Amino acid sequence: MLILSAGMGAGHDAVAVELAGRLAAAGHTADVADVLGLLPLGLGRALRGWYGWMMRRAPWSYALIYRVFFVPGRARAASGGRGPASLASPLTVLAAARVHRLLRRHPPDLVVSTFHLAAQAAGHLRRTGRSRVPSVVLLTDFAAHRLWLHPGTDRYLCPCPETARDVAAVSGRPALCHAPLTRPAFREARAGAAAVRARLGTRPGGRLVLVSAGSWGVGEVEETARVLARSGRYVPVVLCGRNEALRARLGATEGAVALGWRTDLPELMSAAHALVDNAAGLTCREAFAARLPVVSYRPIPGHGRDGVLAMARAGLGVHAGDAGRLLTELDRLADPVVRARLVARAAALFDAPPAEDLLFGPHAVRVSDPDGSRSPDRAG
16 A cells, blocks of 8 residues: 655644554555655645745635635535536646656555645546556545545545545545544553643642644644633643744743643543644544543634534534633533533544555445446455
8 A cells, every 4th residue: 555645744644654554563565655755846845834834924824725725625515516626736737747656666556645635646647547546535634625535536534424424425436434543542541630740840730731733833822821821720731742932932821831742642631631622633533532522722724723613513522712612611521421422422433444444454345446437456
């Protein structure tokens, strides 16, 4: 198998690596490639840097780009469209050419994309007849924007049943729900709040609330930390990722704890009262595995906001629209019944078949060529 990912944050790569490890454990060969790294002339690095700059300095500009270029396919589907558009952008064509070279050098039985540009490139190769290798798209977002979808895709693996139903309706292709691709440590970790407090050096009293800013440390998490700290009821523990400037700024916020990149996140989650998230990404799935409730607040624009709202509609988390609602929802989680209901809904995602079984295992389904004929796919 060839897994196409992208170093846009850490989530896409983490999912790709976890999937590759599981497939290797089952006796399959799985290689991971960064689709941005395949682009020539440093274009991939430039795109990564541009996106990071927008999210940190001008999130409004990303919101505008997202609404213009990412959303039309979804709106078209909602109004009765018959599938995603097949017009390839110059970037898709360029990425597809580089992916095609890779397929010719090391022909796989299956291509799996965990990033939307990779999905477009692999779908383009299938649609134009340049690749006979089945293309599977593994969505890492709860909301499937236009660039996740391509008429050349054979099937989709989705993070929840609601997303799978939406994608199947838009694409006309099989769309299946898979169990979240999280490390086993998140389901197994056990750590007491007292031990974690001692490790972090936090004051006694007040419940620990993790605040996620992703690997790049983006979003309005400083405001979130202030709201939590001023309440006197919660101790915000902000996961700043690799954003050292954010960590330094938060160091001056009284009552808050600012952490850099951590390897003990499973233990932190097992001792926390809740996760306050702003992107509906991999950290949320990790919280689901740790049986930690998720409250979304001040989501990042574009796919972050759409993902947060989709996650809330599915009953997997709660979206707090303002500071008062944030504190109210966190207070409600002290009720064992309310907490158990939210945790159980999210934990049920793990009852779905594992992604690796949907690709090569007993739950795998046969795929079709883009023209509708059956493909002699060894993955099915």
